[in-house]
Amino acid sequence: IAARLNSSGFLQNQGLIAGKWTDAYDGKTITVCNPATGEVVANVPCMGRNETNDAIASASDAFKSWSKVAAAERSRRLRNWYDLIMAHKEELGQLITLEQGKPLKEAIGEVSYGAGFIEFAAEEAKRVYGDIIPSPFVDRRLFVLKQPVGVVGAITPWNFPLAMITRKVGPALACGCTVVIKPSELTPLTALAAAELSLKAGIPPGVVNVVMGNASDIGEALLSSPKVRKITFTGSTAVGKKLMAGSAGTVKKVSLELGGNAPCIIFDDADLEVALKGTLATKFRNSGQTCVCANRILVQEGIYSKFADAFSDAVKSMKVGDGFGEGVVQGPLINEAAVKKVESLVQDAISKGAKILLGGKRHSLGMTFYEPTVITDVNNEMFMSRQEVFGPVAPLLKFKTEEEAIHMANDTNAGLAAYIFTKSVQRSWRVSEALEYGIVGVNEGLVSTEVAPFGGVKESGLGREGSKYGMDEYLEMKYVCLGNL
Numbered sequence: 134i135a136a137r138l139n140s141s142g143f144l145q146n147q148g149l150i151a152g153k154w155t156d157a158y159d160g161k162t163i164t165v166c167n168p169a170t171g172e173v174v175a176n177v178p179c180m181g182r183n184e185t186n187d188a189i190a191s192a193s194d195a196f197k198s199w200s201k202v203a204a205a206e207r208s209r210r211l212r213n214w215y216d217l218i219m220a221h222k223e224e225l226g227q228l229i230t231l232e233q234g235k236p237l238k239e240a241i242g243e244v245s246y247g248a249g250f251i252e253f254a255a256e257e258a259k260r261v262y263g264d265i266i267p268s269p270f271v272d273r274r275l276f277v278l279k280q281p282v283g284v285v286g287a288i289t290p291w292n293f294p295l296a297m298i299t300r301k302v303g304p305a306l307a308c309g310c311t312v313v314i315k316p317s318e319l320t321p322l323t324a325l326a327a328a329e330l331s332l333k334a335g336i337p338p339g340v341v342n343v344v345m346g347n348a349s350d351i352g353e354a355l356l357s358s359p360k361v362r363k364i365t366f367t368g369s370t371a372v373g374k375k376l377m378a379g380s381a382g383t384v385k386k387v388s389l390e391l392g393g394n395a396p397c398i399i400f401d402d403a404d405l406e407v408a409l410k411g412t413l414a415t416k417f418r419n420s421g422q423t424c425v426c427a428n429r430i431l432v433q434e435g436i437y438s439k440f441a442d443a444f445s446d447a448v449k450s451m452k453v454g455d456g457f458g459e460g461v462v463q464g465p466l467i468n469e470a471a472v473k474k475v476e477s478l479v480q481d482a483i484s485k486g487a488k489i490l491l492g493g494k495r496h497s498l499g500m501t502f503y504e505p506t507v508i509t510d511v512n513n514e515m516f517m518s519r520q521e522v523f524g525p526v527a528p529l530l531k532f533k534t535e536e537e538a539i540h541m542a543n544d545t546n547a548g549l550a551a552y553i554f555t556k557s558v559q560r561s562w563r564v565s566e567a568l569e570y571g572i573v574g575v576n577e578g579l580v581s582t583e584v585a586p587f588g589g590v591k592e593s594g595l596g597r598e599g600s601k602y603g604m605d606e607y608l609e610m611k612y613v614c615l616g617n618l
């Protein structure tokens with residue numbers, strides 16, 4: 134597959150600076166491996182401060198012209214980019230499976246989902262309205278202009294190698310900003326292929342730059358540059374906090390999509406089939422490696438055993454394997470460190486009284502594969518209820534009352550996504566309002582879409598991505614007062 138992608142030109146393995154494909158200045162490289170097999174897929178440049186500074190300079194130059202291009206024209210170029218990505222859905226999907234591991238069908242799904250952010254941004258590009266404010270003074274008129282913030286540093290994770298980039302770069306470009314992207318070193322190939330398509334779509338050289346390599350050096354160069362006016366990040370809470378602190382020196386605008394600890398609350402009055410389907414979808418998407426994956430499944434005592442049995446039956450039937458395998462719905466974890474983390478969380482829970490209903494160990498396929506797991510008798514004090522599991526492990530916690538469920542759900546520093554399952558309309562409103570989360574799914578496990586605002590409260594982040602609100606993250610307001618009329 135790698136050879137086929139290479140011959141069709143989809144295995145780009147250099148960084149992109151000022152529209153030129155570039156190696157690291159010292160020639161160093163890092164390897165990108167297939168998480169399912171450990172095989173090396175490609176070598177990419179290991180870049181650092183110098184390359185990043187040149188990428189920033191290129192983005193800053195390109196900003197002068199791109200920010201002046203008519204919104205309708207920016208919209209057309211973005212639409213071209215969307216069309217090209219969709220035309221190469223298969224190849225990009227294969228690339229995602231190759232470097233990230235998710236099943237091919239899910240990977241192709243990510244391409245459509247990810248491309249959606251570009252399509253939506255292309256449409257919104259034409260609708261960046263300002264205001265005319267009714268003036269309290271007879272001789273003055275008051276206006277608000279919306280202008281692009283400038284050069285954007287976009288740092289992204291490995292779990293959605295395409296979508297985490299498009300949801301940042303789409304609106305940034307639509308608003309007239311230019312970008313320096315730093316994809317995860319684990320999954321840079323999809324980012325590079327997408328960047329190449331941006332050039333083919335007519336997005337001018339320098340508008341999109343991609344550097345990868347030494348994350349902290351690249352981060353440092355982005356943070357210290359006064360030319361970079363905005364940092365947009367998706368990743369761990371610890372790194373997000375560092376970037377927020379590092380942005381203070383030059384007072385950059387910051388948006389952060391950080392870790393979640395999603396509760397999935399199943400009330401006695403839920404439709405069992407709906408709850409099973411929704412919980413399965415939110416828990417096991419991308420083998421549990423998303424920040425909106427259910428991290429704690431809170432089940433009311435009246436249906437706890439019934440739910441646990443039915444859920445574990447459903448989990449048992451999921452096929453695990455290489456993402457290119459027929460019928461596979463659970464791929465590998467990203468690397469062995471991820472498997473070790475899952476193992477230690479499971480051990481901790483067992484040592485504190487939790488019980489394995491299904492799975493609970495490494496899969497016979499080896500290294501990066503972990504068995505889809507269901508654990509009962511979990512409580513809110515175990516490490517797996519305090520941290521993101523980021524793996525195919527479903528912990529079931531028991532609760533008695535709605536009040537107790539809300540308390541347990543909110544008892545965390547995170548606040549990204551939450552899910553509730555109930556047939557009561559009154560309860561769904563009451564609980565949705567009481568949950569300290571940025572996103573609530575009611576009787577639904579898959580809630581992400583480019584048309585709705587995605588983001589968290591508390592330590593899950595700042596700002597929103599997607600929807601009309603996602604545009605605001607890349608705009609500054611300018612108040613113009615026209616006086617002495």
Ligand code: ADP
Pocket residue numbers: 288289290291315316317318348349350351352353367368369370372373375
């Ligand atoms: P994850 O656990 O999802 O890998 P990380 O926060 O470690 O989350 O990584 C998300 C992104 O942040 C990756 O692109 C990674 O290389 C980058 N990153 C990690 N450390 C730093 C840093 N000190 N400065 C800038 N970027 C960083």
